[in-house]
Amino acid sequence: xxxxxxxxxPTIDGARLRAWLPKYGVYIAIVxxxxxxxxxxxxxxxxxxxxxxxxxxxxxxxxxxxxxxxxGTEGIDLSVGSVMALAAALIPLYLGxxxxxxxxxxxxxxxxxxxxxxVLVAKVGLQPIVAxxxxxxxxxxxxxxxxxxxxxxxxDPNLLYLGSGDLLGIPVLVWIAAALVLVIAFVVRRTVxxxxxxxxxxxxxxxxxxxxxxxxxxxxVYVVCAVLASIAGLLSVARIQSSDASAVGLLIELSAITxxxxxxxxxTGGKVRVLGTxxxxxxMQLVIATMIKHNLQPSTxxxxxxxxxxIAVYVARERKTx
Amino acid sequence: MxxxxxxxxxxxxxxxxALDGVSFTLKPGEVHALVGENGAGKSTLIKVLTGVYQPDxxxxxxxxxxxxxxxxxxxxxxxxxxxxQEVNLVPLMSVAQNLFLGREPRNRxxxxxxxxxxxxxxxxxxxxxxxxxxxxxxxTLALGAQQMVALARAVMIDAKVVIMDEPxxxxxxxxxxxxxxxxxxxxxxxxxxxxxxxxLDELYEICDAVTILRDGKLVHTGRLADxxxxxxxxxxxxxxxxxxxxxxxxxxxxxxxxDDQAPPVLRVRELNSRHKLHDxxxxxxxxxxxxxxxxxxxxxxxxxxxxxxxxxxxSGDIEVDGKDLxxxxxxxxxRAGIAVQPEDRKAEGIVPGLSVRENIAxxxxxxxxxxxxxxxxxxxxxxxxxxxxxxxxxxxPDQAVGDLSGGNQQKVLLAxxxxxDPKVLLLDEPTRGIDVGAKAEVQSLIDELAAExxxxxxxxxxxxxxxxxxxxxxxxxxxxxxGTLTGDEVTTEDLMSTIAKDTREH
Numbered sequence: 001x002x003x004x005x006x007x008x009x010p011t012i013d014g015a016r017l018r019a020w021l022p023k024y025g026v027y028i029a030i031v032x033x034x035x036x037x038x039x040x041x042x043x044x045x046x047x048x049x050x051x052x053x054x055x056x057x058x059x060x061x062x063x064x065x066x067x068x069x070x071x072g073t074e075g076i077d078l079s080v081g082s083v084m085a086l087a088a089a090l091i092p093l094y095l096g097x098x099x100x101x102x103x104x105x106x107x108x109x110x111x112x113x114x115x116x117x118x119v120l121v122a123k124v125g126l127q128p129i130v131a132x133x134x135x136x137x138x139x140x141x142x143x144x145x146x147x148x149x150x151x152x153x154x155x156d157p158n159l160l161y162l163g164s165g166d167l168l169g170i171p172v173l174v175w176i177a178a179a180l181v182l183v184i185a186f187v188v189r190r191t192v193x194x195x196x197x198x199x200x201x202x203x204x205x206x207x208x209x210x211x212x213x214x215x216x217x218x219x220x221v222y223v224v225c226a227v228l229a230s231i232a233g234l235l236s237v238a239r240i241q242s243s244d245a246s247a248v249g250l251l252i253e254l255s256a257i258t259x260x261x262x263x264x265x266x267x268t269g270g271k272v273r274v275l276g277t278x279x280x281x282x283x284m285q286l287v288i289a290t291m292i293k294h295n296l297q298p299s300t301x302x303x304x305x306x307x308x309x310x311i312a313v314y315v316a317r318e319r320k321t322x
Numbered sequence: 323m324x325x326x327x328x329x330x331x332x333x334x335x336x337x338x339x340a341l342d343g344v345s346f347t348l349k350p351g352e353v354h355a356l357v358g359e360n361g362a363g364k365s366t367l368i369k370v371l372t373g374v375y376q377p378d379x380x381x382x383x384x385x386x387x388x389x390x391x392x393x394x395x396x397x398x399x400x401x402x403x404x405x406x407q408e409v410n411l412v413p414l415m416s417v418a419q420n421l422f423l424g425r426e427p428r429n430r431x432x433x434x435x436x437x438x439x440x441x442x443x444x445x446x447x448x449x450x451x452x453x454x455x456x457x458x459x460x461x462t463l464a465l466g467a468q469q470m471v472a473l474a475r476a477v478m479i480d481a482k483v484v485i486m487d488e489p490x491x492x493x494x495x496x497x498x499x500x501x502x503x504x505x506x507x508x509x510x511x512x513x514x515x516x517x518x519x520x521x522l523d524e525l526y527e528i529c530d531a532v533t534i535l536r537d538g539k540l541v542h543t544g545r546l547a548d549x550x551x552x553x554x555x556x557x558x559x560x561x562x563x564x565x566x567x568x569x570x571x572x573x574x575x576x577x578x579x580x581d582d583q584a585p586p587v588l589r590v591r592e593l594n595s596r597h598k599l600h601d602x603x604x605x606x607x608x609x610x611x612x613x614x615x616x617x618x619x620x621x622x623x624x625x626x627x628x629x630x631x632x633x634x635x636x637s638g639d640i641e642v643d644g645k646d647l648x649x650x651x652x653x654x655x656x657r658a659g660i661a662v663q664p665e666d667r668k669a670e671g672i673v674p675g676l677s678v679r680e681n682i683a684x685x686x687x688x689x690x691x692x693x694x695x696x697x698x699x700x701x702x703x704x705x706x707x708x709x710x711x712x713x714x715x716x717x718x719p720d721q722a723v724g725d726l727s728g729g730n731q732q733k734v735l736l737a738x739x740x741x742x743d744p745k746v747l748l749l750d751e752p753t754r755g756i757d758v759g760a761k762a763e764v765q766s767l768i769d770e771l772a773a774e775x776x777x778x779x780x781x782x783x784x785x786x787x788x789x790x791x792x793x794x795x796x797x798x799x800x801x802x803x804x805g806t807l808t809g810d811e812v813t814t815e816d817l818m819s820t821i822a823k824d825t826r827e828h
Contacts, residue, residue, distance in 0.1 A: 206664075
């Protein structure tokens with residue numbers, strides 16, 4: 001008996017640690033990195049630095065929220081960067097009719113892309129990675145055609161306010177991102193849609209057999225993801241004060257997927273960690289910022305990012321035997 | 323002299339003894355039937371024979387020499403070919419390429435001689451009744467023709483043993499006869515054949531010997547002609563004819579429920595689905611438990627799924643409470659009051675990562691929400707009601723269902739179905755893989771629900787459970803209703819004799 005209990009203890013702790021790490025590891029990493037920066041990075045703990053970091057991370061957070069929902073259904077959306085480009089390309093075209101019209105048109109573009117993705121995945125039955133690959137390639141092409149390949153300056157003060165204005169001392173961009181985080185967290189936790197989304201990711205055949213409107217939910221998920229991406233697209237235009245369809249949102253799908261995975265949402269679906277996703281995006285932003293402040297090459301930064309992704313996936317991996 | 327032989331093999335997986343001291347001998351030129359219900363150990367034995375699994379104990383002998391196949395490739399090289407239900411060839415390559423894969427004829431430059439390959443493929447395949455263009459991609463052929471190509475390939479690579487796992491499950495009757503012709507030919511050439519099937523007529527037509535497994539143990543082996551059909555069925559289902567009468571092994575009360583006069587709550591008419599169901603019709607009245615009897619592959623699960631809108635039908639009518647369920651889909655079926663408990667609890671039933679609470683509320687979310695927002699109070703009321711009623715043992719409603727025992731998972735699934743207030747409950751193996759206590763609880767629950775006026779359809783491969791739980795038993799064989807047992811006929815003897823009845827000797 002006594003030997004058994006002694007032998008059993010470390011495995012119990014191991015199991016507990018394994019359950020705990022994927023959930024809270026990202027927060028610990030952030031705390032450690034912030035502590036390191038406070039002591040070793042000059043001018044880290046200044047308001048202007050924090051401001052820059054938050055402004056930079058906001059579009060990634062917004063895109064990652066949608067990505068987290070899609071990944072929660074055991075899917076993936078590669079087209080988010082192209083949706084940002086489409087939104088960016090449409091803005092200068094319709095700005096003449098007013099900010100509201102321009103914003104609406106670019107959001108509608110998001111709805112359209114989301115519908116196409118959703119129908120391909122839910123009704124046609126394509127694998128999400130293939131279905132969204134089509135618009136990943138084609139979407140940006142279309143965006144470049146719409147913008148005639150030109151970089152266009154944006155001067156509308158209302159739109160620029162979204163990108164560089166302040167409200168109560170905090171950038172509007174950050175307010176918007178924070179509001180969206182709250183909305184998505186609420187949707188996941190409190191709504192019928194959120195529960196169904198998680199059930200579909202957890203066991204799609206079972207939810208189909210249970211009589212849930214699986215196709216409708218899946219299409220909605222892809223629409224929400226694309227709309228969030230178009231919001232990120234128009235905010236990016238507002239921030240950099242110009243629209244460049246060939247550059248906006250380039251490779252953001254990878255940053256978003258990284259944020260989701262590092263935040264502890266499993267790629268196997270059935271779970272969505274909204275706050276974890278935000279923390280994942282913040283962590284990656286902090287890592288990059290730290291590297292830059294210490295004058296390390298971008299190549300080094302990329303390799304460190306790769307290591308973090310591997311650690312996140314390793315920690316979250318499923319136990320083979322139960 | 324034996325061609326392929328296993329002596330006293332055992333194989334254990336965590337928690338299951340899949341094979342327990344099983345011996346099996348295949349002689350050259352013999353067609354040997356391997357039969358048994360789900361979990362009997364047939365697939366494990368085949369996997370041991372073909373090198374997929376290494377046995378924990380016992381010996382494998384091939385051509386009278388002790389052998390060991392480390393991988394399926396080793397077994398294939400030695401001359402043991404397997405033809406699975408799902409054809410394992412390359413669908414995008416041409417028929418001829420598939421046939422000659424790895425042994426293509428070459429011309430004098432060492433390149434593949436396409437013309438010769440296509441010509442030879444045509445000749446070979448015509449013996450197998452395949453007349454399709456051999457240059458077409460294999461995937462464009464009908465499944466039966468694909469299976470013939472697989473068989474031709476197996477024979478071509480000098481197979482001495484061919485293992486066929488339910489080869490006729492997707493074949494047309496005409497194709498079955500072609501297959502049998504090929505089998506007789508192989509038989510004449512001294513090739514040993516292991517034939518797995520649940521179609522008794524086929525077994526008696528083509529097989530010489532039979533080995534019956536049950537719960538991982540060998541229960542019978544010998545010449546098939548010496549074994550009566552009824553005896554074969556009773557050996558498979560595990561009831562000795564002498565002890566068939568034994569009563570009280572289940573928790574069913576045995577009292578008949580249901581009103582003979584009441585209009586049926588479920589009317590199923592002439593369900594047809596290619597290869598699987600042929601004109602399946604039956605009624606279920608409120609308060610009645612109707613059992614679906616038959617062997618594995620008889621079409622029981624297909625019938626249940628079809629009624630639940632989750633199985634493709636070519637034609638047929640399903641009525642609930644007199645209302646026609648046009649174009650059944652799971653959404654429509656649930657809305658009409660049909661609740662289906664699928665056979666595979668883990669794959670199609672529960673959502674293991676979600677909590678007990680979420681699983682129970684899954685199908686009734688719109689009812690416990692307002693404006694798309696779920697009300698925790700309403701969910702809690704439902705969850706508490708069913709956790710108490712079904713005595714679901716979980717540390718809390720928030721525990722993940724995947725962490726519960728099999729019996730409690732099953733109860734959670736039943737709770738989810740009952741929460742939708744169904745009129746008809748279709749249960750596919752409700753007590754499989756759950757402990758004795760939970761089994762009794764589920765059985766008495768079925769009685770209770772029927773007494774409350776629900777129409778219940780019960781599928782169980784446990785003959786006793788089926789007979790004691792049902793007021794009426796509809797017996798299926800090869801997708802056809804071959805008999806209905808009512809009143810005093812609802813006994814395991816009658817069930818077995820109906821299943822075993824020879825339809826070919828009229």
